[in-house]
Amino acid sequence: MxxxxxxxxxxxxxxxxxxxxxxxxxxxKLLDAAVHAPSAENRQPWEFVVVRxxxxxxxxxxxxxxxxxxxxxxxxxxxxxxxxxADVEQGIGGGGYRxxxxxxxxxxxxxxxxxxxxxxxxxxxxQNLLLAATALGLASxxxxxxxxxxxxxxxxxxxxxxxxxxxxxxxxxxAKPLGPARREPFEQHTHRDRYGHxx
Amino acid sequence: MxxxxxxxxxxxxxxxxxxxxxxxxxxxKLLDAAVHAPSAENRQPWEFVVVRxxxxxxxxxxxxxxxxxxxxxxxxxxxxxxxxxADVEQGIGGGGYRxxxxxxxxxxxxxxxxxxxxxxxxxxxxQNLLLAATALGLASxxxxxxxxxxxxxxxxxxxxxxxxxxxxxxxxxxAKPLGPARREPFEQHTHRDRYGHxx
Numbered sequence: 451m452x453x454x455x456x457x458x459x460x461x462x463x464x465x466x467x468x469x470x471x472x473x474x475x476x477x478x479k480l481l482d483a484a485v486h487a488p489s490a491e492n493r494q495p496w497e498f499v500v501v502r503x504x505x506x507x508x509x510x511x512x513x514x515x516x517x518x519x520x521x522x523x524x525x526x527x528x529x530x531x532x533x534x535x536a537d538v539e540q541g542i543g544g545g546g547y548r549x550x551x552x553x554x555x556x557x558x559x560x561x562x563x564x565x566x567x568x569x570x571x572x573x574x575x576x577q578n579l580l581l582a583a584t585a586l587g588l589a590s591x592x593x594x595x596x597x598x599x600x601x602x603x604x605x606x607x608x609x610x611x612x613x614x615x616x617x618x619x620x621x622x623x624x625a626k627p628l629g630p631a632r633r634e635p636f637e638q639h640t641h642r643d644r645y646g647h648x649x
Numbered sequence: 650m651x652x653x654x655x656x657x658x659x660x661x662x663x664x665x666x667x668x669x670x671x672x673x674x675x676x677x678k679l680l681d682a683a684v685h686a687p688s689a690e691n692r693q694p695w696e697f698v699v700v701r702x703x704x705x706x707x708x709x710x711x712x713x714x715x716x717x718x719x720x721x722x723x724x725x726x727x728x729x730x731x732x733x734x735a736d737v738e739q740g741i742g743g744g745g746y747r748x749x750x751x752x753x754x755x756x757x758x759x760x761x762x763x764x765x766x767x768x769x770x771x772x773x774x775x776q777n778l779l780l781a782a783t784a785l786g787l788a789s790x791x792x793x794x795x796x797x798x799x800x801x802x803x804x805x806x807x808x809x810x811x812x813x814x815x816x817x818x819x820x821x822x823x824a825k826p827l828g829p830a831r832r833e834p835f836e837q838h839t840h841r842d843r844y845g846h847x848x
Contacts, residue, residue, distance in 0.1 A: 454652065454653060454656055454682075454780065455678070455784070457653055458682045458686075459685055461685065461687070478836075479654070481839055482834075482835050483653075484835065485835045485838065486832055488661075488790075491725070491728055491729055491733070492733055492831065494838070496838055498835070498838060499841075499843065499844060500848065502841070502842060506842050530691075534690070568768075569771075570768075570772055570775075570793050573769055573772030573775075574773070574775065574791070576769075576772075577686060577776040577777065578780075580687065581653065581780075582653065592773070594689065607840075607843055607844050608843040608844045608845055609844045617769060632691065634693055635684070636680035636683065636684045637677075639693070640697045641697065641698045641806075642698075642699055642701070643698070643700055643701060643702040644698065644705070645696070645806055645812060649673075
């Protein structure tokens with residue numbers, strides 16, 4: 451299973467996409483991977499809205515841009531590395547995400563799954579989706595910046611009140627290859643039996 | 650990359666383990682996969698406590714059993730399918746998890762990552778860990794039932810106040826093979842452009 455470990459090392463957030471289309475069969479493979487993730491009580495509380503419509507995509511990304519302009523950028527400037535800052539700027543402010551032909555809005559149905567278990571049910575599925583995209587050579591990114599606009603997103607996507615958006619994932623073809631992810635080695639964040647006991 | 654899609658279909662929650670040991674190098678591979686997941690602002694806010702010590706493992710699982718006895722079982726009886734109920738009963742009440750030689754407690758450092766982005770940062774890493782275990786032929790399960798005992802877990806594991814436990818993952822060898830996961834097809838939960846528009 452070296453392939454899996456290679457895949458995990460290759461998965462990166464893309465913020466530049468080409469406009470090359472991605473067909474329904476391919477999107478289906480990503481979603482099939484997503485729904486095979488574990489969920490609390492096996493409730494599978496996910497709902498996916500696959501947005502291809504131009505007007506819907508534009509409005510969806512306007513929310514991200516609004517959040518960015520209204521304080522997201524200023525907040526991020528103090529926290530992100532310069533490289534990551536430029537990258538995120540390119541995705542949100544620079545229109546990188548707008549080139550992606552598909553946006554997948556991952557939602558949680560809180561009637562089906564308990565609200566307290568939403569995160570541990572939705573984000574494993576999201577990660578399967580991102581890995582599946584990487585496996586198929588597609589570009590993707592996990593974004594949550596527009597989640598401050600829950601009501602507006604629900605209105606835009608006709609979501610019932612019990613279906614809460616959790617993330618927006620642009621999907622497309624990568625505009626440029628990415629190098630390896632920058633991560634601290636796991637040993638720096640691993641403890642033996644008790645916190646503070648070195649691994 | 651058919652291997653990845655096969656892996657995703659094979660990943661299941663195990664609730665019966667053998668006592669066969671799992672060495673540090675193997676645990677390291679799981680954690681290396683975990684830390685290559687995406688995280689908000691690339692903050693990598695995870696901390697992992699790998700618990701092998703018998704007394705620590707026992708006390709950790711006592712919390713799960715307490716939560717189960719104190720209402721978890723009664724609550725679950727009304728919600729789970731009979732098959733899943735028997736399975737979870739075996740894991741928590743029946744001591745299945747107690748046979749696992751390793752428990753990995755996944756925590757979030759809320760000084761390092763914003764609390765609001767903890768779920769979208771921690772659970773992708775957790776899913777990488779579970780998939781990595783599956784890839785190596787190991788048994789694992791994502792459990793959150795003892796998360797009601799945050800303070801007690803922090804005390805047991807010497808966690809500082811800003812390090813919050815998120816999940817406990819038993820790791821070991823499977824006591825029995827599992828069939829394919831029971832999931833609803835993704836088409837049942839996928840919408841085109843707007844909720845309610847069939848995929």
